[in-house]
Amino acid sequence: MHVTALAFAATAGGFLLVLAIVLPVAGILLSLVLGGRHAERIALVLMPAGVGVVIAIAVLLWRSGKPLLYGLGGLPPPLGIALRADGFSAVMLVTAAMVISAAGFFARANFRTPQGVTEARAPLAFWILLQAVWAALNIVFLGCDLFNLYVALELLTFAAVPLVCLDGRPETLAAALRYLLFALFGSVFYLLGAALLYGAYGTLDIVLLAARIHAEPAVWVAAGLMTAGLLAKTALFPLHLWLPPAHANAPAAGSAVLSALVVKASFFLIVRLWFNVLPTLPHETASAILAALGSAAILSGSVLALRQERLKLLIAYSTVAQIGYLFLMFPLAAGAHPWAADAWSGGLLQTLSHAFAKAAMFLAAGLIAESLGHDRIADLRGVGPAMPMTVFAFGLGGLSLMGLPPSSGFTAKWLLLKASVEAGQWPWAVVMLAGGLLAGGYIYRVLAPALSSEGVHLKAPPQRSREGVALVLALVAVLLGFAPPAFFEFLQIGRVAAIGGLP
Amino acid sequence: MSAATLAGLIGAALVGLGLYGLITNPQPLRKILAFNLIGSGVFLLFGIIARKGAAAGFVADPVPQAMVITGIVVAFSASALAIALVLRLFQETGRVTPRPDASAGPPANGADT
Amino acid sequence: MSVLQALDIGLAALVLAVAVWTIFAREAFAAVVGYVAYGLLLSIVWVRLFAVDVALTEAAIGSGVTGVLLIGAAARLREAEKAAADEQPSEPQRFWASFLCVLVTLALAGVVLSLPDPAPTLAPEAAQKLAGTGLGNPITAVLIAFRSFDTMLEKVVLVLAVVGVWSLAPDRYWGGAPGAPRAARPESTLAFLAQLLPPFGILIGIHIFWVGADEPGGAFQGGAILAAMWMITMMARLTEAPPVSSIWLRLALIAGPAVFLATGVAGVAMASGFFAYPAGFAKPLILFIEVFMTLSIAVTLPMLVAGPPRRLPRR
Numbered sequence: 001m002h003v004t005a006l007a008f009a010a011t012a013g014g015f016l017l018v019l020a021i022v023l024p025v026a027g028i029l030l031s032l033v034l035g036g037r038h039a040e041r042i043a044l045v046l047m048p049a050g051v052g053v054v055i056a057i058a059v060l061l062w063r064s065g066k067p068l069l070y071g072l073g074g075l076p077p078p079l080g081i082a083l084r085a086d087g088f089s090a091v092m093l094v095t096a097a098m099v100i101s102a103a104g105f106f107a108r109a110n111f112r113t114p115q116g117v118t119e120a121r122a123p124l125a126f127w128i129l130l131q132a133v134w135a136a137l138n139i140v141f142l143g144c145d146l147f148n149l150y151v152a153l154e155l156l157t158f159a160a161v162p163l164v165c166l167d168g169r170p171e172t173l174a175a176a177l178r179y180l181l182f183a184l185f186g187s188v189f190y191l192l193g194a195a196l197l198y199g200a201y202g203t204l205d206i207v208l209l210a211a212r213i214h215a216e217p218a219v220w221v222a223a224g225l226m227t228a229g230l231l232a233k234t235a236l237f238p239l240h241l242w243l244p245p246a247h248a249n250a251p252a253a254g255s256a257v258l259s260a261l262v263v264k265a266s267f268f269l270i271v272r273l274w275f276n277v278l279p280t281l282p283h284e285t286a287s288a289i290l291a292a293l294g295s296a297a298i299l300s301g302s303v304l305a306l307r308q309e310r311l312k313l314l315i316a317y318s319t320v321a322q323i324g325y326l327f328l329m330f331p332l333a334a335g336a337h338p339w340a341a342d343a344w345s346g347g348l349l350q351t352l353s354h355a356f357a358k359a360a361m362f363l364a365a366g367l368i369a370e371s372l373g374h375d376r377i378a379d380l381r382g383v384g385p386a387m388p389m390t391v392f393a394f395g396l397g398g399l400s401l402m403g404l405p406p407s408s409g410f411t412a413k414w415l416l417l418k419a420s421v422e423a424g425q426w427p428w429a430v431v432m433l434a435g436g437l438l439a440g441g442y443i444y445r446v447l448a449p450a451l452s453s454e455g456v457h458l459k460a461p462p463q464r465s466r467e468g469v470a471l472v473l474a475l476v477a478v479l480l481g482f483a484p485p486a487f488f489e490f491l492q493i494g495r496v497a498a499i500g501g502l503p
Numbered sequence: 504m505s506a507a508t509l510a511g512l513i514g515a516a517l518v519g520l521g522l523y524g525l526i527t528n529p530q531p532l533r534k535i536l537a538f539n540l541i542g543s544g545v546f547l548l549f550g551i552i553a554r555k556g557a558a559a560g561f562v563a564d565p566v567p568q569a570m571v572i573t574g575i576v577v578a579f580s581a582s583a584l585a586i587a588l589v590l591r592l593f594q595e596t597g598r599v600t601p602r603p604d605a606s607a608g609p610p611a612n613g614a615d616t
Numbered sequence: 617m618s619v620l621q622a623l624d625i626g627l628a629a630l631v632l633a634v635a636v637w638t639i640f641a642r643e644a645f646a647a648v649v650g651y652v653a654y655g656l657l658l659s660i661v662w663v664r665l666f667a668v669d670v671a672l673t674e675a676a677i678g679s680g681v682t683g684v685l686l687i688g689a690a691a692r693l694r695e696a697e698k699a700a701a702d703e704q705p706s707e708p709q710r711f712w713a714s715f716l717c718v719l720v721t722l723a724l725a726g727v728v729l730s731l732p733d734p735a736p737t738l739a740p741e742a743a744q745k746l747a748g749t750g751l752g753n754p755i756t757a758v759l760i761a762f763r764s765f766d767t768m769l770e771k772v773v774l775v776l777a778v779v780g781v782w783s784l785a786p787d788r789y790w791g792g793a794p795g796a797p798r799a800a801r802p803e804s805t806l807a808f809l810a811q812l813l814p815p816f817g818i819l820i821g822i823h824i825f826w827v828g829a830d831e832p833g834g835a836f837q838g839g840a841i842l843a844a845m846w847m848i849t850m851m852a853r854l855t856e857a858p859p860v861s862s863i864w865l866r867l868a869l870i871a872g873p874a875v876f877l878a879t880g881v882a883g884v885a886m887a888s889g890f891f892a893y894p895a896g897f898a899k900p901l902i903l904f905i906e907v908f909m910t911l912s913i914a915v916t917l918p919m920l921v922a923g924p925p926r927r928l929p930r931r
Contacts, residue, residue, distance in 0.1 A: 010889075018890045022881060025772055029870045029877070032775065033863070072765045073883075074892035079566070079741045081765050119861060121790035125783035132776050139769065147570050151769045154577050158584060158773060162780040165588070168787070173592040177531060180585055184538050185525065187581075191574065192518065192545045196727055198567060199552040202736025218727045506624045506664050511728035513628050513661075517635055519721030524639035526713040527705045532644050532686070532693055536651055539682065540635055543658055543674075548728070550665045556737025559744075562666040564737040565754035569763060571670050572755070572836055573770050575678045576913075580777035582682055583920035586689045587781040590923065599696040 008077060013060040014070030017083040017142050020053050020093060024135035031128050036119035039127040040108065047101040050134065054093040058490075061090050067494040069144075077145065077205035084144040084207070086494020088348055092268060095352050096137045099260050099359045099473065104130055106363050106469045107253035122166055126251070129166075132159035133257055140265040146194040146204040146277075149269060150187065153233070157183040160262045163254040164246045175245035182242045186233035186266065193226030197277075209277050210496070219281065226273055227286075233266035236290075236327060237297035240320045244304075247319060248312040252366020255312065256359040259319045264351055267326055271347075274330065279496045287331035294327030295431040302438030306445065311365045311375040314442055315358070321435060322354045322401060325413070328428045332419040339419040344495060345488045346415030353408035353477055357400035360474035364394040367462040367470065381449045382456035389467040391450050396474035398443035400481075403436045408480035511551040517544030531589045531599050535582055542578045546571045624664065631657050644693060648686040655679020668832035669755045672824070676840035677917070684847060685921045750899030752830030759834065760902050764891045768880060771873035771909065774916045778869060782860050784924045791861040791929030794922035795850065810852035817845035825910045829899065835872075835906040839913025847918045857922050859929060865915065872912025876905050 027046045031039035061068055067086040076082065085093070107130075111123040136156035143149045157180065165176035198204050200218040213219055235243040243263070247255050270290075274283070301321025308314040329347025333340050367390045368383055369375040384391040400409035413432055420428040517540055524537030549567040556564030593599050634654040641647040655678050662671035705713070742754050742762065749761045759767045785792075825838025849855045858865045879901060880891040887894040893901055 015884065015890065022877065022890075025769075025873075025877060028772060028775065029874050032779065033866050033870055035861070035863075035866070071889070072891045073762060074888035075745070075762055079738055079745065079762050081763055119791065121783060121785060121787050125779060128776075128779050129783070132772075132779075135772070145766075147573075147763075148766055148769070151573065151577065151766055151773060154581065155769065155773050155776060158580070158776040158780050161584065161588075162783045166783065168591075168595075168784075170592065170595045173588060173595060177585070177588045177592060180581075180588060181531070181534055184581055184585070188538060188541050188545060192541075192548070192724075195545055195548045195552065195567075196731075199548070199555075199727075199731045199735060202556070202738060217730055221723050221727050506620075508728065509624055509628050510661055510665055511731075512725050513631055515721050515724035515728055516632060518724055519717040520632075520635055520639055522720055523713055523717040526716075527710055528639070529704065530644065530693075530696070532689060533639075533647060536638055536647055536686065539651065539678075540638060540654075543655075543678065546670075546674075547658075547661070548724075550662060550667055550670065551728070552731070552735055553667060554665045555731070555733055555735035556739055557666075558734070558737050558739040559742075561739045561743065561754060564735070564739045565742050565758045566738045566763070568667050568670050568755050569758035571667070572673045572759065572834075573766060575670075575673050576770060576836060577773055579677050579682050579685075579917070580774050580920060583685055584777050584780050586685055587784050587923050590689060590692060591784045593693060593696050597695070599693065 008069070008071060008082070010070050011064065011066070011068045013057070013068055014083070016053055016057045016060065017068060017070045017085055018072070020050065020057065020138045020142065021135060023050050023053065024131045024138065027131040028128055028135065031124070031131065035124060037113045039124050040111070040113070043104055043127045043131050044108070046131070047097070047104055051094075051097040051101060054090070054097045057085055058090040058094055061085055061087070061493060062490055065493060078203035078208055081148050082144040082205060082207070083142045084494075085142055087491045088268070088271065088494070089141045091348065091352055091491065092141045092264070093138060095355050096134065096141070096261050098476070099355055100130060100134045100257060102359065102469045102473050103253040103256045103363070106256075106366075106466050107251070109463060109466060110251060110253065125162060125166060126254075129159045129163050130253075130257070133163070133262065137261055137265055140268060144206045146197065146206065146209075150191050150194060153187050153190065153266070153269075156262060156265055157187065160258060163258065164250045166251055166254065169249070171245065172249045175242070175249055178242045179246040182232050182239065186229040186231075189225045189229030193222040193224075193229070196222035196225070206272060206276050210279065213278060213280060215281050219278070223273065223278055223281070223286070227270060227290075230266045230270045230273070231293075234263050234270065234323060235320060236323060237293050237300055237320070240297065240301070243320055244313055244316040247316040248310065252363055252369070255316075255366070256362040259316070259362060260355040260359040263319070263323060264355060267323070267351065275333070275496055279334075283334040284331070287334055290327045290330045291428060294324035295428070297321060297324030297327070298431055298435040299438070302435055302442065305442040306438065309377055311368065311377055311380070311446060312362070314377065314446065315361050315365055318401060318439070318442065319358060321439070322358070325350050325354075325416070325432065325435065328416055328420070328432065331425060332416065332423055332428070337423065339422040341492060342415045342422075343419035345491050346412050346419060348491050349408055349415065349480065349483070350412035353400050353412050353480055356473050356477035356480070357397035357409065360393050360470045360477065361397040363466070363470040363473065364390045364397070367466060371458045371460060371462050372456070373459050377446060377449070380446065381452050382454040384447075384451040385453055386456050386458055387462055387467070389464070389471055390462055391447070393467065393470040393474040394450075395443075395447055396471075396478055398439075398447065400474075400477040402439045402443060403432075406481050407478045408483070409477070411481045411483070507551040507554040510547055514544040514547030514551065517541070517547065529600050531585065535585050535589075539578060539582060542574065546574055549574075627657065627661060627664070631661060645687075645690045648683070648690045651686060652679055652683035655683065669753070669828075669834060669837065672832060672837040673840070676837055676844070680844060681840060681847075681917050681921060688921070748895065748898065749893065749902065751902065753828055753832065753834065756828050756834045756902075760905060761893060761898065764876070764880065768873055768876040768891075771876060771912060774912070775869055775873060778916055778919050781920060782924050785926070789925040789928060791859055792925040792927040793857045793859040794919065794925050795857045795927070806848075806852040807854060810849045810854050814845040814849055817841055817848075821845065821910075821914070825906065828906070829903060835909040836913060839910040840917060842910065842914035843917035846914065847921060850918065850922070857919075860925050861929065865919075868911055868915040869919070870912070872909040875908040879905055
C-alpha cells in the first residue's frame with residue numbers, strides 16, 4: 001500500500017534534536033583546528049551544554065507525551081531526512097551525555113597536554129574521538145532514516161576503534177584491528193539490508209517503512225542481514241570475540257564509554273528495527289533465536305568472567321554476559337500482550353543500568369590499576385581499605401550487575417522475570433537467575449580479596465575527584481532502581497504497542 | 504534479462520564471494536579487499552534499484568545513486584583506517600595476524616591509563 | 617540476443633572473473649592489482665546502469681585512490697605474507713564458509729529477482745523539488761540539498777578517519793609529516809609525469825566539480841581528481857606532505873564540513889529550518905558549499921593515503 005498521505009508534522013522543540021547533534025560535531029571540527037590544549041577545553045565546555053540540551057529534550061518529550069519530530073532541510077521524508085525522539089531515545093541521550101561527561105572529567109588526568117608542549121598525540125586524539133563518539137551516539141538515538149543511521153554507525157566505528165589502540169601497544173593494535181573488521185562486517189551487511197528495503201518500498205524512513213512493510217521474502221532477508229550485522233557490532237554470542245581484548249585494553253575512560261554506550265548503539269538499532277520498522281511481522285522465531293543467543297551470552301560470558309586473571313578482562317567478559325540480558329527482551333516485549341510493557345521497561349532499564357554500572361566499574365578498575373601498577377585479581381588484597389571510595393563504587397556497580405536490591409539492575413531483572421513468568425516463557429527466567437548467581441560469583445572473586453585487611457602498597461593514592469566520578473555513576477545505577485512509575489510511562493512514549501499499531 | 508537485473512545478480516554473487524574471502528583469508532589486507540568487494544556488490548544492488556526506479560524523465564532514481572556515492576567515500580576511508588592499523592601493527596610486531604596464543608597481555612609496567 | 621545483451625553478459629562474466637581472481641590469488645600484490653582492474657570494469661557497469669556520476673566516483677575513488685592505498689600497503693606487507701601462509705583455514709571450515717556464502721548469494725539473488733518492477737521510486741518527488749534548488753543534476757541536488765545532513769556527516773566521517781589514522785603514529789613523530797623521508801633526488805619518470813599532468817588534472821578536476829551542478833560530476837568526483845594530482849606530485853617527491861600540525865592543512869580538512877555545518881545552522885535564520893536553503897538563493901549557496909567540499913576532499917584523500925606521520929617534527 002503506497003502511503004504518501006502520511007502527514008509529517010514537525011513538533012515543537014525539534015530544533016533541540018538538531019542541536020544535540022550539531023554541538024559535538026562543531027566540537028570535533030573546532031578541536032582539530034585549534035588543537036593542543038584547546039581540544040580538551042572545548043570538549044569540557046560542550047559536555048555540560050550537551051547535558052542541558054538532552055535534558056531539555058526529555059522534559060519537552062515528557063510534556064508532550066508523543067515523539068518529537070524534525071524534518072531536516074525543511075523537507076519531509078521520504079525525500080528528506082527526519083529526526084525523531086521517543087522515550088527510549090531520550091533516556092539513551094541523557095545516559096550518553098552523563099557517561100561521556102563523567103568519562104571526560106575522569107580522563108583529564110590521563111590526557112592532559114604536557115607542559116611545554118603545544119600539542120601531544122594522545123590528548124588531541126582522545127578529546128576529538130570522545131566528542132565524535134558522542135556525536136555518533138546522538139545521531140543513532142535520534143535518526144529516523146536507515147541510511148543516515150548507517151553513516152552514524154560508521155562515524156561511531158571510526159571514533160571507537162582508535163580509542164582502543166590509543167596507547168600504541170601491540171596488543172591494543174591487534175584488538176583494534178579485530179574490532180574494526182567486525183564493525184565493518186556489521187556496517188556493510190546493515191547497508192545491504194537497507195538496500196533491499198529501499199528496493200522493495202522506496203523509502204528508508206523508519207516511520208514510513210513501518211506503514212508500508214508486509215511480510216515478504218525481501219523483508220525477511222533484509223531483516224536477517226541487518227540483524228546479523230548489528231549483532232556483530234553489539235558483540236552478541238557468537239560474534240563477541242572482539243570485545244574482551246578491545247574493551248579491556250583501552251584507556252579506562254575509553255573502556256567505560258565503549259562498554260556502556262558504544263555497544264548499546266547497535267543494540268538500540270536492533271530494537272528500532274524489530275519494534276519500529278518491523279512490528280507487523282510475525283516475531284516468534286526471530287525473537288526466540290535472539291533470546292537464545294542472549295542466554296548463551298549470559299552463561300558463557302559469566303563463566304569466562306569467572307576464569308579471568310585480570311580485572312579489566314573480567315569486567316569486559318561481564319559486558320559480554322550483560323549484553324545477553326538485553327536480548328531476553330525480544331520475545332517478551334513484542335506484541336500487544338499485558339506483559340509486553342513490563343518487558344519493554346525492563347529491557348530499557350537494563351540497558352541504562354548496565355551503562356552506568358559498567359562505566360563506574362571500568363573507571364574504578366582504571367583507578368585501581370593506576371594506583372597498584374597492575375590489575376591482577378590475585379594481587380588485589382587489601383585494596384579496599386586503601387582505596388575505599390573506589391572499591392565501594394565498584395561494589396555498587398557489581399550490585400546492579402548481580403541484580404540485587406536496591407539497584408536498577410534488580411528492578412530491571414525483576415520486570416523481565418515478571419514478564420517471562422506471566423508469558424509462560426520461563427526458560428528465560430531460569431537463565432536470568434543463573435546469570436545473577438554467576439555474576440555474584442565473579443564480583444565476589446574481586447571483592448573478597450579487595451576487602452581483606454592486608455596492607456597493600458599504593459604507588460599513588462587516587463584523586464578524590466576521580467573516585468567521586470566513579471561513585472556518582474554507580475550511585476545513579478542504584479538510584480534508577482527507585483524510579484517512580486512515571487519513569488516507566490516515559491519509557492513507553494513512542495513505543496509501537498501493538499501489531500499493526502503506528503507510533 | 505535486462506542489464507539491471509543482470510547487474511543485480513552479479514551484485515549478489517559479489518557479496519557472497521566477498522564474504523567467503525572475508526571468512527577464509529587470514530591476512531587483514533585480503534580481508535580489506537574482500538570488504539571492498541562486498542561493498543561494491545551492495546552498491547551494485549543500490550544501482551539496479553536506482554535503474555529500475557527510472558521515472559519522471561530521469562533515467563535512474565537519484566536517491567540510491569547519491570547513497571552509493573556516499574558509500575564509496577565512506578568505504579574508502581574505512582579501508583584507509585584499516586590499512587593504517589595493519590601497517591602499524593606490522594611495524595610494531597612484524598606480524599599482521601595475532602599469534603595463536605595471544606590474549607590481551609598485561610599492561611606495560613602498570614601504565615594503565 | 618542483441619549485441620548489447622551479449623556485451624552485457626560478457627562484461628558481467630569479466631567482472632565476476634576478476635573478482636574471483638581478487639579473492640583467490642596467491643599473492644596479495646596480484647590480488648590488489650586485480651582489484652584495481654575490477655574497479656575500472658565496475659565503472660563501465662555503472663555507465664551501463666546509466667549512473668554516470670557513480671561511474672566517475674567509482675573510477676576516481678573506488679578504484680583509483682583505493683588502488684594507490686592498497687598497492688602501497690601490499691608492497692610494504694610482503695614480509696607478513698609468509699608468516700600468515702600457515703594459518704590457512706582447514707577443509708571443513710572452507711566447506712562451511714562456502715555453504716554459508718552460497719546460501720547468502722542465493723537468498724540475495726532471489727530477492728533481486730523478486731523486487732518490484734518498476735521499483736517504488738523517489739524520482740518523481742525529486743523531479744518536483746529539483747526546480748526549487750536551481751540545479752540540473754538531480755544527484756547533486758539529493759546530496760547537497762535534499763539529504764544534505766547525510767553528506768555533511770559523511771564529511772565529518774572523513775575528518776574522523778584522518779584523526780584516527782594520525783593517532784596511530786608513535787608519540788615522537790607527532791607534529792611531523794606523513795610519508796617516508798624524502799629521497800635525495802626526485803625519481804625521473806615519475807617526476808616528469810608529475811610535472812606534466814597536474815596542470816591538466818587540476819583544470820579537469822575544477823571543471824568536473826563546477827559542471828556537477830547541472831551535468832554528471834560534482835564535488836566528490838572533482839575533488840578526487842584534484843587529490844590524485846596532489847598524490848602524484850607527492851609520490852614523485854616534487855612536494856612534501858605537510859606536517860600534521862600545520863594549521864593550513866587542518867583548516868583545509870575541516871573547511872568542507874565546517875562550511876556545510878555553518879550554512880546548515882544558518883538555515884534557521886535564512887530559510888525554513890536547519891539545513892534548508894532560502895528560496896531563490898539555493899544554487900549559489902550550494903555551489904559555495906561545494907567549493908569547500910571539493911577543497912576538503914582534495915586534501916583529505918591524499919592524507920588518508922599518506923598515513924600517520926613518520927618523520928620527526930621540525931622545531
